Amino acid sequence: MGNFAANEGLSIFVILVWLGINVFLFVHFYLAFLVERYYYTRVILGHALSWARAPAACLNFNCMLILLPVCRNLLSFLRGSIQYCSRTAARQLDRNLTFHKLVAYMIALHTAIHIIAHLFNFERFMDSQLMINSSYLPYVLSQIGNNDNRSYLNPIRTNETNPTIVMFTTIAGLTGVVITLALILIITSSMEVIRRSYFEVFWFTHHLFIVFFIGLVLHGVGRIVRGQTIESVKVHKPDECHSRFEDWGKNGTDCPEPVFAGNPPMTWKWVVGPMILYVCERLVRFYRSQQKVVITKVVMHPSKTLELQMKKKGFKMEVGQYVFIKCPSISQLEWHPFTLTSAPEEDHLSVHIRIVGDWTQALYTACGGDKTVVQDAWTLPKVAVDGPFGTASEDVFRYEVVMLVGAGIGVTPFASVLKSVWYKHVQENKNVFTKKIYFYWLCPETQAFEWFADLLQSLERQMMEKDMSDFLSYNIYLTRWKDAEAAHFRVQYEAEDDPITGLKQKTRYGKPNWDNEFSAIATQHPGSKVGVFLCGPTALATALGKQCISHTESGTEFIFNKENF
Amino acid sequence: MGKIEWAMWANEQSLAAGLIYATGGIVGVAGQFRGWQFAAFGIAAGVFVCLLEYPRSKRRKGTSVERTGQYCFTVCVKAFGPLTRNYYVRAFLHAALCVPGGFMLATVLGCVCLGIASLIYLSAAIHGEHWEPILPRTEQPKSVGNSIKEPPQNPPPRPPPELRRKKVDKLETAVYDNPMSVTINE
Numbered sequence: 001m002g003n004f005a006a007n008e009g010l011s012i013f014v015i016l017v018w019l020g021i022n023v024f025l026f027v028h029f030y031l032a033f034l035v036e037r038y039y040y041t042r043v044i045l046g047h048a049l050s051w052a053r054a055p056a057a058c059l060n061f062n063c064m065l066i067l068l069p070v071c072r073n074l075l076s077f078l079r080g081s082i083q084y085c086s087r088t089a090a091r092q093l094d095r096n097l098t099f100h101k102l103v104a105y106m107i108a109l110h111t112a113i114h115i116i117a118h119l120f121n122f123e124r125f126m127d128s129q130l131m132i133n134s135s136y137l138p139y140v141l142s143q144i145g146n147n148d149n150r151s152y153l154n155p156i157r158t159n160e161t162n163p164t165i166v167m168f169t170t171i172a173g174l175t176g177v178v179i180t181l182a183l184i185l186i187i188t189s190s191m192e193v194i195r196r197s198y199f200e201v202f203w204f205t206h207h208l209f210i211v212f213f214i215g216l217v218l219h220g221v222g223r224i225v226r227g228q229t230i231e232s233v234k235v236h237k238p239d240e241c242h243s244r245f246e247d248w249g250k251n252g253t254d255c256p257e258p259v260f261a262g263n264p265p266m267t268w269k270w271v272v273g274p275m276i277l278y279v280c281e282r283l284v285r286f287y288r289s290q291q292k293v294v295i296t297k298v299v300m301h302p303s304k305t306l307e308l309q310m311k312k313k314g315f316k317m318e319v320g321q322y323v324f325i326k327c328p329s330i331s332q333l334e335w336h337p338f339t340l341t342s343a344p345e346e347d348h349l350s351v352h353i354r355i356v357g358d359w360t361q362a363l364y365t366a367c368g369g370d371k372t373v374v375q376d377a378w379t380l381p382k383v384a385v386d387g388p389f390g391t392a393s394e395d396v397f398r399y400e401v402v403m404l405v406g407a408g409i410g411v412t413p414f415a416s417v418l419k420s421v422w423y424k425h426v427q428e429n430k431n432v433f434t435k436k437i438y439f440y441w442l443c444p445e446t447q448a449f450e451w452f453a454d455l456l457q458s459l460e461r462q463m464m465e466k467d468m469s470d471f472l473s474y475n476i477y478l479t480r481w482k483d484a485e486a487a488h489f490r491v492q493y494e495a496e497d498d499p500i501t502g503l504k505q506k507t508r509y510g511k512p513n514w515d516n517e518f519s520a521i522a523t524q525h526p527g528s529k530v531g532v533f534l535c536g537p538t539a540l541a542t543a544l545g546k547q548c549i550s551h552t553e554s555g556t557e558f559i560f561n562k563e564n565f
Numbered sequence: 566m567g568k569i570e571w572a573m574w575a576n577e578q579s580l581a582a583g584l585i586y587a588t589g590g591i592v593g594v595a596g597q598f599r600g601w602q603f604a605a606f607g608i609a610a611g612v613f614v615c616l617l618e619y620p621r622s623k624r625r626k627g628t629s630v631e632r633t634g635q636y637c638f639t640v641c642v643k644a645f646g647p648l649t650r651n652y653y654v655r656a657f658l659h660a661a662l663c664v665p666g667g668f669m670l671a672t673v674l675g676c677v678c679l680g681i682a683s684l685i686y687l688s689a690a691i692h693g694e695h696w697e698p699i700l701p702r703t704e705q706p707k708s709v710g711n712s713i714k715e716p717p718q719n720p721p722p723r724p725p726p727e728l729r730r731k732k733v734d735k736l737e738t739a740v741y742d743n744p745m746s747v748t749i750n751e
Contacts, residue, residue, distance in 0.1 A: 116592050119671045123598045162599075163670040177674070184585070184678055188577040193621075193630055198569040 011095060015102070018065075022058050022106065029057035037227040039238035040153060040258060044128050044138045045121050052117035053225070055110035060270040062110065063216060066103045067274040069096035071281040076389050104187070111183060118176075122156075122163040129159040140245050144257060153260040155224045171222035179215035182208040199357065200334060213275060216267055223262025232259040285335075289326055289384035296348055298367045298380065301451040304355040305409075306364050307341075309348045312385055317344050319396060319420045320413035323387030325351065330362040335386060339412040339535075343419035349385070352451065354409050395561060397421075397434050399531030403521065403558075405440045405544065407536030411452055414439065414535070418472070422459055426466060438521060439474035440512060442536070476507045514543060518551040518558065527555040534561070571689035572622055572652060572696070579659060579682035580618045586666060586675025587611025593671035600669040607672035610662045614679065617642060617649070623697035631699055643698045650697075652690035659683035 033050040034042075041049055069075070075096055128138030145152025156166050167173030188194075189205035228238070241248070241255035249257040297309035317340055324335040336359055342350040355364050368375040396402055396417050404414045418439070424432050441452070456474060463469050521530060534544055548558035586607050593604025620639040623629045642649045649655070660683040666676030 112588075115674070116588075119589070119592050119598070120596055122670055123596060126599070164668070164673055167670060167673070177677070180674060181677060181681075184581060185578070185681070188581050189574055191577050194574055194577060197573065197624075197627065201569055201574060 014099075018102075021061065025057045025061055026054045030054040036238055037230075037233055039228070039242065040141050040260075041225075041227055043242070044141060044154065045124050048117050048120040048124065049225075052114055052121055055113040055117070058110045059107060059114065060267050062103050062107045063213070063267075064270045064274050066100060066107065067271075067278045069100040069103075071277055072096075072389050073281055073284045074277060104190075108183065108187060111180060115176075115180065122166065125154050125156045126161075126163050126166075128154060129156050132159070135246070137242070137245050140248075145260065151259040151261065153226050153258075155226070170224060172219055172224045175215040175219045179212050179219065182212045182215070186212070199336070200331075200359070203334065213271060217265070217271065220263075220265030220267055223264065226260045226262045229259050229261045232256075285324075285386050288386045289335075291385075293383050293385050295367070295377075295380045295383065298369070298375070299451075300364075300369050301352070303445060303450070305451060306353045306355060306360070306367065306369060307350060307451065308353065308367070308383075309342075309350040310383065310385065311348050315349055315385070315388075317342075317349065317388040319344060319417045321388035321416075322413075323349070323351070323385050323389070326384040326386070327359075327363055327366065327381055328384065329366060329381045330359060334359060336360075339416070340388060341412050341415040341419075343416055343423055345420060345423035352409075352412055352415070395531060396533060397424075397432065399559075400433060400528045401436050401438075401521070401525045401530045402434055403438045403440070403517075403530060403532045405442070405532070405534045405536065405540070407442045407534075407540055408444060410535035410537075411441050411443075412535070414533075415452060415455060418455065418459060421472075422462065425468070425471070426462065435471075436525070437472045438517075439472060440517075441474070441476045442479055442511065442540075443476065444478075444480040475512065477512055478507050478509050479511055514547045518547050522551055522553065522556040522558075525556060529557045529559060532558050532560045570624060570694055571685055571692060572694045573624070575652075575682055575685035575689055576618055576621060578685055579614055579679065582659075582663075582675060582678035582682050583611045583614030583618060585611070585678050586614065586663075586672060589666070589671040589673075589675045593669060596671075598669065598671060603665050603669040604671055606665050607669075607675060610666070611675060614659070614662065617655075621699065622695075623699045625694070629699050635699070636701070639698045639700070642696075650695050652686050652694055652696065655696075656683045656686035656690055659686060 030050045030053070033053050038049060124138075125142075128136075128142045131139050133139055142152075142154035142156070146157075149157070155170065156163075167177065185205055186208050189202050195202040228236070236248075236255050236258045238258075241258075244253065244255055247253045248255050291312060291314075293310050293312045295308055295310050297307075299307040299309075301307060320339065322337050322339045324337050326335045338351040338353055340349055341352050342348060353360055353363065355361055363381075364370070366381040368379065396404070404417065406412075406414050418437075421432070421434065421437065459472065460469075463471060532544060532548055534541055545560050548560040552558050588611070590604040590607030590609075590611055592598075594601050594608065598604065616638065619632060620635040620642050621629060621632055647654075659679050663676045663679035663683065666672035666679070
């Protein structure tokens with residue numbers, strides 16, 4: 001329990017504050033429509049009016065928030081500024097996508113409440129037009145404003161219609177349908193199954209948010225929510241006059257006819273700020289994409305991994321950051337994220353791309369991956385790079401002892417970290433705060449080792465030369481193998497170099513026993529903060545998170561950082 | 566958007582549409598709105614669509630992720646054979662089911678969502694997709710490798726005895742080498 005607060009405390013606090021604001025807005029606006037001004041509106045609608053307006057206020061708040069977590073350039077800038085004050089606060093910004101999804105669910109929930117309440121409202125408005133009886137207050141109220149068509153209460157002006165037609169002929173109704181449809185399409189195409197398999201469908205459908213926001217701003221323009229005007233309330237008190245409705249406006253009464261007006265649209269005040277920020281964000285991305293990027297080297301690795309080395313003028317990065325890459329010859333609109341595998345000290349930037357879908361396959365073909373002859377530089381496609389954007393790996397050097405865990409392709413950010421550590425220690429002679437790195441790589445197939453094994457081999461060689469072999473302790477775990485390979489491993493057991501990687505440290509088989517590993521590290525480094533960094537599947541994240549919490553005892557503190565795309 | 570299986574998105578959309586249709590219907594019936602009969606139909610149609618769409622289809626390429634507890638639904642849906650396998654039938658069915666929803670405000674949203682799902686299914690059908698049940702794989706009995714079926718008829722080939730005898734000065738290199746590698750037939 002001890003480390004739970006350190007690891008999760010700030011997140012929980014942020015979520016509670018956000019929920020608290022939602023509840024406050026809901027209750028406040030619910031009560032705001034129980035006042036005198038809306039007395040006659042409530043005569044027709046009852047509490048359904050408040051039930052519709054309260055979620056509307058929450059929707060304003062959440063639609064304001066939803067654009068902010070996806071302004072990644074803004075977040076990157078904030079992250080850079082905040083991390084001088086508090087590392088923990090900066091780490092919260094890594095969870096931007098989780099927050100974006102939470103806000104989206106809240107928007108869906110409030111939309112549902114809002115629509116159901118309005119269904120009742122429409123029905124009640126229609127009822128009061130249809131019950132033609134001049135001793136029936138709702139009917140009388142509905143007839144007000146028949147002459148000038150401005151001071152009316154009931155937005156349904158005639159009894160020869162039905163709610164469906166009214167919905168399609170009012171601005172509020174029509175925009176409501178359009179934005180709800182956009183929201184539903186966005187949500188169904190964002191389901192994890194669709195998102196992980198067909199990123200393009202998710203990405204294109206998500207742009208319906210433009211329709212959503214335009215509709216949202218226009219939704220209140222028709223001023224369909226109506227209450228008594230302030231001047232009218234002064235001369236016509238609903239409490240006193242409501243029972244004398246047959247005498248309104250007649251000579252000698254002190255109850256003139258009430259005058260109604262609609263509320264001005266408020267949503268634009270909430271969302272205009274974030275909309276402008278988001279437009280700026282897209283402009284920044286566009287500007288960055290226009291900067292010239294040259295591909296200097298293309299390497300095709302086994303297990304369908306493509307390495308691209310590129311140069312971009314003025315590009316600065318930190319370890320473990322990621323970039324978005326666009327290839328206009330494949331698609332003008334698609335940007336795909338990839339972790340950088342080069343170190344900041346190198347003069348180029350490199351990414352290792354796994355070929356899994358349409359876009360990556362097309363990139364492979366465009367870079368001449370299937371040709372065996374050497375390609376000329378001018379045949380390589382033009383690419384655009386946006387970024388770099390910050391991730392948890394930037395924090396690696398702030399810990400004295402570091403545990404890096406990468407599963408499969410998740411090892412890519414750590415390639416950058418290890419290279420950078422090496423450059424810092426050897427070539428630049430800086431005083432590096434990090435004293436010991438424990439590196440764990442879990443891999444299901446042997447071929448995936450190849451490009452990373454090369455890196456580890458050269459590090460191993462250089463560490464031995466500088467007599468620093470105990471700085472980096474790495475453990476490679478092969479989690480799946482064929483029987484035929486197993487026979488080969490057994491035979492080669494006594495060989496000096498590992499049969500798979502060629503490294504001095506042997507590959508292990510199966511999954512690591514995390515309990516033992518954490519205990520061993522805790523015993524070896526009492527009293528220090530150990531940073532645990534993971535790039536891998538959620539199941540592993542849960543397991544490691546639990547281990548961090550349970551092994552944090554007096555002195556040794558394990559702090560868990562997770563990144564995922 | 567080359568290789569997308571449209572049916573996957575159509576499935577998510579129609580499941581959502583079924584829920585919305587049913588919810589709108591419940592509101593219409595509970596509030597006793599005018600035209601509540603359409604709302605009652607909406608509940609029935611929505612629930613039916615949800616039951617039909619709950620089991621995910623097996624993907625043509627890649628791993629299929631089941632929804633929790635979908636096996637019994639898979640069996641029921643599979644029992645209808647070509648009616649549920651063919652996506653043209655589904656597209657038409659959804660289009661037909663959504664029409665009555667348009668007559669009442671509470672079910673209009675369900676109607677439009679189901680209509681969109683119907684269009685996506687039509688696209689899936691045009692691309693030649695069809696519904697495949699995800700059934701649990703039966704454990705195949707471990708087949709014994711072909712090479713171990715019968716004992717060998719002849720002894721393995723060996724060099725003549727004079728060459729087999731270890732020469733004293735070549736002791737380290739006189740290791741017997743297996744002429745064939747020992748592996749199970751894959």
